[in-house]
Amino acid sequence: MKKSIEAKNLSAQLQHCATGNPPSTRPDTAISNAFPGLEMDFRNIWKCILVGIELHEASNLVVAVESDAPTNVHELANGYRLMQINDVAVTVPVKGPLYVGGPSVSLTDTTFGDTRMPLEWSNALADIVHQFSGKTVQCSFESLAEPKKTIEVALTVRQFFDEADVEGDKVRLAVIAKDIARPGALTQSLCSPWQNDYRECACFYWAATRPDYVNVEARPDGTSTGNNWMQKDRTPETPNVYVVDDWMDPSLVTYADLFRDWERSLRFIIGGVDEDGPPPKTDES
Amino acid sequence: MTLKIVELRILPPFAIARLGSSPDPMDNYRFEITDPIGIRHIQSDETLVVDRETGEVNGKQRPFVVRFRDSKYKIRPIAPFLEVWVRFAGEDNLVPLTTDILSSVGLEPSAIKWKAHVANIKAYRRTGDINDRIEAQTGSFSDHVVHALEGRCNNFFEDKTIPLGDVQYIKPSKEYPEIRLRFTPAAGKVYGPPPDPGDKDPNIADAVYDPGKGTWKGYFDHLSPDDLNKDPIKARKVTNPANIYAGKAEGDFYQISYGYLDDECDGIVEVELEIDGATLSAYTRVAAGPPTFAPDGMPVRTVGDELEQAMFGPDLDDPVTKQEIAEVRDIVRRALETVRLMNTMQMNKPSAQRGVGMARMDFLDLERALEPIVDPAVADSLAIRARHERVLLALEGGSLAWFARVLRDYDEVGDLSNEKRRKMPALMRNADGRHLALTRRQVNKVRMAAEYFISQTQEGQS
Amino acid sequence: MATRLTRHLVWTATDSKPAADAADLFSAAATPQLVNLATVKAPSVQEQPNLDVFSTARERAVYLLHIGAEVEHALMAQYLYAAYSLGGPHLTTPEHQRRAQQWRATVLEIAREEMGHWATVNNLLTLIGGPLAFEREDYPIPADLYPFPFELEPLTKKSLGKYVLCEMPNEETIKDLGLQEEMEQIRKSVDADKDKISVHRVGIIYDAVAALFTPPVQPKDPKPTPPSFIASSDIQSQSIRFQVSPDAWGLGYKDILIETANDRTSALNAIKAISIQGEGSTIGEFDKSHFGRFLAIYREFAGEGDWRPAREVAKNPTTDQSAPMDRRITNKIALLWARLFNLRYRMLLMYLAHAFRIEAPLKASGRTPRGLLLSWSFGEMYNLRSITEFLMALPLHEGENEPLAGPPFEMPYSLAIGARDADRWRLHRDLLLSSQMYVKALRDGTGKQYEKYLLGLEGANQSAIDQVLTLIGG
Helix, strand or coil, rough: CCCHHHHECCCHHHCCCCEEEEEEHHHCCCCCCCCCCCCCHHHHHCCCCCCEEEECCCCEEEEEECCCCHHHHHHHHHCEEEEECCCCCCEEECEEEEECCCCCCCCCCCCCCCCCCCCHHHHHHHHHHHHHCCEEEEEEEEECCCCCHHHHHHEEEECCCCEEECEEEEEEEEEEEEHHHHCCCCCCCCCCCCCCHHCCCCCCCCCCCCCCCEEEEECCCCEEEEEECEECCCCCCCCCCCCCCCCCCCCCCHHHHHHHHHHCCCCCCCEEEECCCCCCCCCCC | CCCCEEEEEEECCEEECCCCCCCCCCCCCEEEEECCCCCCEEEECCCCEEEECCCEEEECCCCCCCCCCCCCCCCCCCCEEEEEEECCCCCEEEEEEEEEHHHHHCCCCHHEEEEEEECCCHHHHCCCCHCCCCEEEEEEEEECCEEEEEEEEEEEEEEEEEEEEEECEECCCCCEEEEEEEEEEECCCECCCCCCCCCCCCCCCCEECCCCCCCCCCCCCCCCCHHHHCCHHHHHCCCCCCCCEEEEEEEECCCCCCCEEECCCCEEEEEEEECCEEEEEEEEEEEECCCCCCCCCCCCCCCHHHHHHHCCCCCCCCCCCCCHHHHHHHHHHHHHHHHHHCCCHHCCCCCCCEEECHHHHHHHCCCCCCCCCHHHHHHHHHHHHHHHHHHHHHHHCCCCCCHHHCCHHHHCEECCHHHCCCCEEEEEECCCCCCCCCCCCHHHHHHHHCCCCCCCCHHHHC | CCCCCCCCCCEEECCCCCCHHHHHCCCCCCCCCCHHHHHCCCCEEEEEEECCCCHHHHHHHHHHHHHHHHHHHHHHHHHHHHHEEEEECCCCCCCHHHHHHHHHHHHHHHHHHHHHHHHHHHHHHHHCCCCCCCCCCCCECCCCCCCCCEECCCCCCHHHHHHHHCCCHHHHHHHCCCHHHHHHHHHHCCCCCCCCCCCCHHHHHHHHHHHHHCCCCCCCCCCCCCCCCCCHCCCCCCHHCCCCCCHHHHHCCCCCCCCCCCCHHHHHHHHHHHHHHHCCCCCCCCCHHHHHHHHHHHHCCCCCCCCCCCCCCCCCCCCCCCCCCCCCCHHHHHHHHHHHHHHHHHHHHHHHHHHCCCCCCCCCCCCCCCHHHHHHHHHHHHHHHHHHHCCCCCEEECCCCCCCCCCCCCCCCCCCCCCCCHHHHHHCCCCCHHHHHHHHHHHHCCCCCCCHHHHHHHHHHHHHHHHHHHHHHH
């Protein structure tokens, strides 16, 4: 066990591994390209970053305004989107080809009809959070109903990491401040139950945590073969063929399998290969 | 001379617990990297064995074999320890709080007061009904018994709760005098409302939710074009992705919730100590999620990266340090570990059917032309893996070129041209729903390391 | 002095009017006006390449492209060596380190672009059904098309001056850019013969190739047989699946310029693109051209007696133990690394040669080892870079500190590749196994010094061997 840590060394504190804690207790094993996420939906950490309002974790919509916010801020609850903070735009245009080989043109979101997409808060606000913690910033909001209607208001950036008052000095801590996220906030937008997410072929996000391709081998034609992690009941005799995800395919783990017995249905993958399979089921579970 | 304790902290400031139904928590392990491009080897490490009855640490052991399951094939939960650290007046360093330090200020371990508050508000997030919040609070305690985190919810039946895990103040002893608490997560069960009369619901471990009180059962995200017309603000408040709760699909747009709940949670653990009339306190955060099923690999973008960026900003000081170069090596390794478990050929395919990757999402979300992301001829996993391995190996030889040039910038996520979609990391989803970008700090770190002037001696490489 | 490469090449003078069409240039009946170019003064004389043997237009194009490929190949390795020589522990001030780093990045970029040109030329050869051109002489390569031999040497003001002159556009463009005086000064400083006409540039060769692709505006009647330009039937659009695309090489970023071609227009565009970027006869964008970039570095570079931006690496190092001492690598460890370098270089060329011969699959779902081979080629570039770093930190000779060793870029005894696929995999297997022998010898000889890298390389070799065994097995 470490004998001492410099109080100012917040890096060391963030990475501290307590005695007996394996690596998967550390935040660096929790994914953060959350959509919605595994261990938590870290996007929720930004919802209350501006004092007085609550932002959507996954868009730039103002979803709520605090009751004690000033009057001019209250209007924001009526369908406003945050567009800019201090000259930092929080949306970007979306463009790409509409047909193969075609020119890159503006693309429109098929659900909401937006031509600009909100950036994820983490990167969009990185400078703001770092430089304006506790200070005010100029925020520009646009009405959903009438895009030409904008509201400019100065809001305070909430302190992200907490500070303690120690013998008259302000001391910076490595823990995320309480009023940034209350209990339950970080996991609220995850799947319910979480097992649902595993069945949704989230395989293109977090393969190092929720594997996709396992038991991979080389084929005679120089390409690879392996199993889909969601293939049921794999044994050493299971053919090494990747079954493409399809929620109707009976050879793949189902929602019911996961709800009832995810521990048996999902395998640990060590060194890219399956751990031993479960023993035959007995009546006692 | 007694030193004065001026502050308390709980370390780590953020701990992840991982669900599992075994009564026997996971042993400690660590990674050993022997081959710079090979897998991380999982080695057993010093494990504190706790007697749940007494709360004492029985002993430290180093298990012979690292087992993620018990003899009944149940998954062993990851139950992190939270340590209390203190700082003395005039000192720069934090040290672990021990019984010796406590007695030096005339206090017993019972002077420590713990409090835990976790919650699961997944249903509330959808319904907006405060009574759908599931909360568990222990209240203040100083004893060493196991304190269950009983998840209570106003919309549950009278006598029902969801166990969200427990906390235990570990009883310090002569061999283990440190002040610590252990958070054990729940078993990973599914809960819900009672089935219809005469029916059974084998999916749930217990029928806790009263559909007479709350609307979680039968709830659905309002996202049809009609809903968007009628109440666009309400439609936009829905989560993204939407419809991710267990339920039955109805029509093209609706998913009708079964009312299922789980025993994940996140929250805050606090500690308090009264010394000489003054109260010192500290807190830490915890979250409980599923196990890491490929425990010998690490994801390429993590909460750790986010915290580092939030703490230190997106930019780095010149010149890059040895530590930062080692961190860049770790980023490339994590990319390799991700790619090793990904069917990149499949994820590269353009298809409107499920089972493929981002090409389909770009098509469905934005009507972008449906085509593969990288040249299919080179998209096979082994070929992609070989590239990453060579790049990682080259880092050992002191150079990092290609990777730095091809990283996606956070503000080019909207550019879905062929060239930009191929930027790294490729084939993966970002938090904003489009293609993955690393944190700005990660990207800057990689770029700076690539520019770093590598001195020619081996000593220049850590 | 004619070498194997240029033995059929004859430079003819034309008057200052450019040829109307390829027919005039290459008409079999025309008598080449052979001129003693040493006595002719610039700039009114234009030179054109011609062949001293009868040949068809396509065969001429194949020959000229072959020359282009060898030149690009030679330039690439030369520039890589120069780039890697920059920097080193002898640079102690951050300012010097920074500048050396910047120049290194620029020269590396130019080297990468040469590689792209080389790939493009091979794509063009594939387009017209010519064989691949992977050969090159070992360094030093005699001065033939250029006024200076190609050499592997550390970057100095003098060697930079040579590169500037080699990449120079024609005299007219120099005049337009107002650079005559500066070029004159550079010529003096590198001891270039000031009476000698402006260099024979690969740009002229590319111009000639372009001309061969261009049919005459007015069809001639009667049609000359054989035609004086490449026939459409010899331009095979389906060859594109054998060509290497930037998508396949670097996963598709606009990283280096590699053009593919499937018809006359795209072939001409490809040639034009190479010309403009580097050695071309017209300077499209001065700042982005190789000439422009080398000149910019030349102007800022440390002169004689000033600080030394590059390491004191040897000139044209070689593993040949009978070579003159100033080139011979005798330091035991450096010799092992140098031999491994040559081996990995050979592997790179063989992976590419093999990949070029495998057709890219028609459907996206098609499975061939092409992707794997291209990834391995790509990966070899990294091994070469790493080994270069090791070599340039070791002395050339046992018992001396300087000069330092360097990658010899020596060509294998043969570039021939087996006719059957399984035999090609056998070659890769054997080269990988030979690599393992070097890994072992290096580990035995160096203890902990290169431990991590060698361990990683051993692992990578082994997993490649495992895959290859599956591929041989069939």
